Amino acid sequence: MITKDLLSMEPLDQFLDNAEKFGHEVDSVVVGYADQLDMKVVKKLKERVKVYLVKIRQSQVLHEKLVKLGMSDDDICHLIGDYSKPSDGRAAYGVSRNHVVLEAMLNKLDVLVFIDTDVYPEVVIKKENLLDTDIYQTRKTDIEDVYIQEVDFLGEHLKHLEKDNVMVTTSDYTGYYIIPPMQFEGMQDLFFGLKKEQAYDYITNSYSHHCLATDHGKKRSGFKTHKVLGGNVAIKLKLFETMLPFFSSTYMVEDNKYLTRGEDTLLAIQVKNHEKFIFYDIDMKIFHNTYSHFPIVPDIVGDKNIKDRFYYACMGWIGRNPFLNEMHELKLESVYKIEHQYLEAGSKAISNYLDDDRFLLLPKAHEKAYKHLETMNEEFEAFKASWFDFIRRMK
DSSP, X not given: XXXXXXXXXXXXXXXXXXXXXXXXXXXXXXXXXXXXXXXXXXXXXXXTSEEEEEETTOOHHHHHHHHHTTOOHHHHXXXXXXXXXXXXXXXXXXXXXXXXXXXXXXXXXXXXXXXXXXXXXXXXXXXXXXXXXXXXXXXXXXXXXXXEEEOOHHHXXXXXXXXXXXXXXXOOEEEEOSSOOOOOTTHHXXXXXXXXXXXXXXXXXXXXXXXXXXXXXXXXXXXXXXXXXXXXXXXXXXXXXXXXXXXXXXXXXXXXXXXXXXXXXXXXXXXXXXXXXXXXXXXXXEEEOTTSOTTSOOOTTTOXXXXXXXXHHHHHHHHHHHHHHHHTTOOHHHXXXXXXXXXXXXXXXXXXXHTOGGGGGHHHHHHHHHHHHHHHHHHHHHHHHHHHHHHHHHO
């Protein structure tokens, strides 16, 4: 798990309880944290399971472990940053995830299961006939014909990972989608500019379904996938002996740092060209309490926290898109012009709709993101070289 502060057992205790209930022994918990640590919480965790702690961008211990492997300071910095320099605690998402991956690999763990701080070993199910009440505990929600049911979280992942060629198991989420219900003139421009055109039709109808995603329950059906979800994923760590793990960057807009999204996109692109390995969607969409107030319908117009989250998501998608476009071998100059035109119109529309001038920055962020692409490519090449140096030394 990756978190800003480790001040509570939640949701780790729910996942440990869930594993114990269904007969799975968890070897250890790896926590990457950026700021505060409550040692009382750590003590309680250690009473239940082995615990590895790594402070993101500030871990002298992890740095020294990599030095003992024979890695240079420069190569280590490409993987986890320079621990000796001050940090604002806001590392790129890929860097944060790789702290945990490195710690797990150095401790010879076989399978790493990522969970987020706002997910639970449960699913949201609509329609009573999809429930499996013979096996799983179920409770009714305040939403008509909508239920929350527990799942065998680790069991569902592990039964597919038992297959030799399945290297990653993942699935989406139930709960409210990260893009909340909204409807305004010019919305299509915004979504096309963000490269979220596939979400446009879904959001267009959001005032009927409220962006509430539900699970298939008894009718789940897994399938091969290229999409990896960071907070509902299990990975055989030997995968990273031949494939790169997570990667993303940060970029500056008007002296503010923004984290680019899509750190898991790199995995998806690599597996498309890999004939041997399979990434498998287990179709178990765990409960993501996106805005921490389920079952209340998200109100982006009236709730500043939701507005803030959507703003930073937009800046993260914009920061990611140039790198993604290049990875997909698109013609960057023509794509840039099209995206920029959409964003110029869409940013004004969303700014008016939300009465929030921050969204007027989206076209400028788009320009900065493309200018940052060269730097991002350099970061990626340095990261790739350092990663495989780490792998060589681990062998």
